[in-house]
Amino acid sequence: GAVVSQHPSRVICKSGTSVKIECRSLDFQATTMFWYRQFPKQSLMLMATSNEGSKATYEQGVEKDKFLINHASLTLSTLTVTSAHPEDSSFYICSARDADRVVGETQYFGPGTRLLVL
Amino acid sequence: GNSVTQMEGPVTLSEEAFLTINCTYTATGYPSLFWYVQYPGEGLQLLLKATKADDKGSNKGFEATYRKETTSFHLEKGSVQVSDSAVYFCALRGIQGAQKLVFGQGTRLTINP
Numbered sequence: 001g002a003v004v005s006q007h008p009s010r011v012i013c014k015s016g017t018s019v020k021i022e023c024r025s026l027d028f029q030a031t032t033m034f035w036y037r038q039f040p041k042q043s044l045m046l047m048a049t050s051n052e053g054s055k056a057t058y059e060q061g062v063e064k065d066k067f068l069i070n071h072a073s074l075t076l077s078t079l080t081v082t083s084a085h086p087e088d089s090s091f092y093i094c095s096a097r098d099a100d101r102v103v104g105e106t107q108y109f110g111p112g113t114r115l116l117v118l
Numbered sequence: 119g120n121s122v123t124q125m126e127g128p129v130t131l132s133e134e135a136f137l138t139i140n141c142t143y144t145a146t147g148y149p150s151l152f153w154y155v156q157y158p159g160e161g162l163q164l165l166l167k168a169t170k171a172d173d174k175g176s177n178k179g180f181e182a183t184y185r186k187e188t189t190s191f192h193l194e195k196g197s198v199q200v201s202d203s204a205v206y207f208c209a210l211r212g213i214q215g216a217q218k219l220v221f222g223q224g225t226r227l228t229i230n231p
Contacts, residue, residue, distance in 0.1 A: 044221040046218055106164070
């Protein structure tokens with residue numbers, strides 16, 4: 001089946017630094033990738049939708065200058081948390097839609113990245 | 119806006135017990151409904167789905183029926199196994215902004231031998 005990987009799986013950083021998280025579709029091309037954030041015991045909240053070769057679409061309340069998303073190829077999207085602060089600590093999950101599948105039907109999820117900002 | 123409400127966990131059952139995890143939704147029109155499962159250390163996997171009213175999704179012994187009249191999509195399994203221990207997420211995809219999924223808060227299920 002389709003596999004999505006994320007790197008790193010876990011990262012600890014100091015407040016004020018920037019952290020980049022990669023999301024890769026390993027065996028399929030993904031024209032669209034999604035970034036979610038999950039707080040403990042809470043739901044996944046969609047942060048942004050990323051389309052290859054164009055600017056990401058951010059959900060209401062998500063700071064686009066804080067969470068930079070780049071989708072430069074059909075197999076890679078990156079999320080950069082700029083000037084991270086402790087309140088940015090969370091579990092970040094990406095998903096990718098297979099470009100060859102029926103529109104909207106199939107999203108494949110990565111295993112998530114746990115970010116801890118000290 | 120669209121929303122999904124799931125039965126709060128955690129849920130702990132013995133092996134071979136009957137499982138129900140409740141899920142209700144709020145949405146305009148006829149959304150598509152999904153159950154995702156997240157095993158420890160892994161990404162979310164699609165478990166089953168239903169795209170129109172009265173459809174029944176099924177996979178690996180799990181079933182859920184799209185009930186428009188009660189706006190529900192409850193997950194059931196007749197006899198659970200230890201390997202079913204995971205976090206289960208109910209989700210919907212609305213008729214607008216077609217690719218966006220809205221998730222419930224997740225229900226952690228633990229099956230004891």
